Amino acid sequence: MRTLTILGLAVLRLLSQQPQHPYEVRQRLREQGLDHLIKVTHGALYHTFDVLTKAALIEMVETTREGKRPERTVYAITDEGLEVALERLRELLSTLQPEYPTYCAALAFMSLLPKQDAVAQLEQRAVLLEAALASATTGSDALVKRGVAAIDIVEIRHLQAHLRADLDLTRAIVEDIHEGRLEWRSGEQSNEGKTDG
Known part of the structure; x- marks a missing residue:
């Protein structure tokens, strides 16, 4: 897998708290004000879920449906996903990344x-x-x-x-x-x- 993106790290962090579907993750990003730090578009979020699933960092745990709404797939973080998230976070906290403001x-x-x-x-x-x-x-x-x-x-x-x-x-x-x-x-x-x- 390529380097874990900031959005990917955010998804793993939120899934480490509890299994959620992508819409819930997006709502929590807003509630916590993280959408001001991370660019979150509908497409980017669903792409991130796909990438994380293919890399076995998250897994589908159930599919739910409320009323006439479309089915929602609930995801959970895997042990490997937690390891990758922790390693990436250590790297981001401890090193200087070149920025071009x-x-x-x-x-x-x-x-x-x-x-x-x-x-x-x-x-x-x-x-x-x-x-x-x-x-x-x-x-x-x-x-x-x-x-x-x-x-x-x-x-x-x-x-x-x-x-x-x-x-x-x-x-x-x-x-x-x-x-x-x-x-x-x-x-x-x-x-x-x-x-x-």
Whole structure:
């Protein structure tokens, strides 16, 4: 099997709690706010169930039908599935994976814009970051009120930390531009106008 995807890991984690059908898994991903961290489409979820089944990491345990609804197949994690999930999780927690954030790339090329245009875009980003941070905080508070255990939403703390750091950096860059600490040579093809960060 290829490397276990994040969605695959999420499915294995939820099935380790109890057998479920794909629709239930999707609902739980939403309830726990994981759909903000993992892209979950209907097709991707069912494909993941197929891949995990073929790799013997999960298995069908029963098929149920409620009323006139279509049959739903309930899946459970296998012992091998749990082993693979634990190994992948250890790897993800303990190693640094190369990431290529688009905002970092945009900052590297920012001097292509006229200074005031760049400031306007950064200020717009700061507004969006403030809203995203407020939304993440509200969502986290709501999950805690619903009784979701802190360990099950620790990733929201990570998200909030990244949003705060992004917001602080964006505000600092805007201030550096306003205060003249960033020399601006719009459109030049030299590296002299780049920031250190």
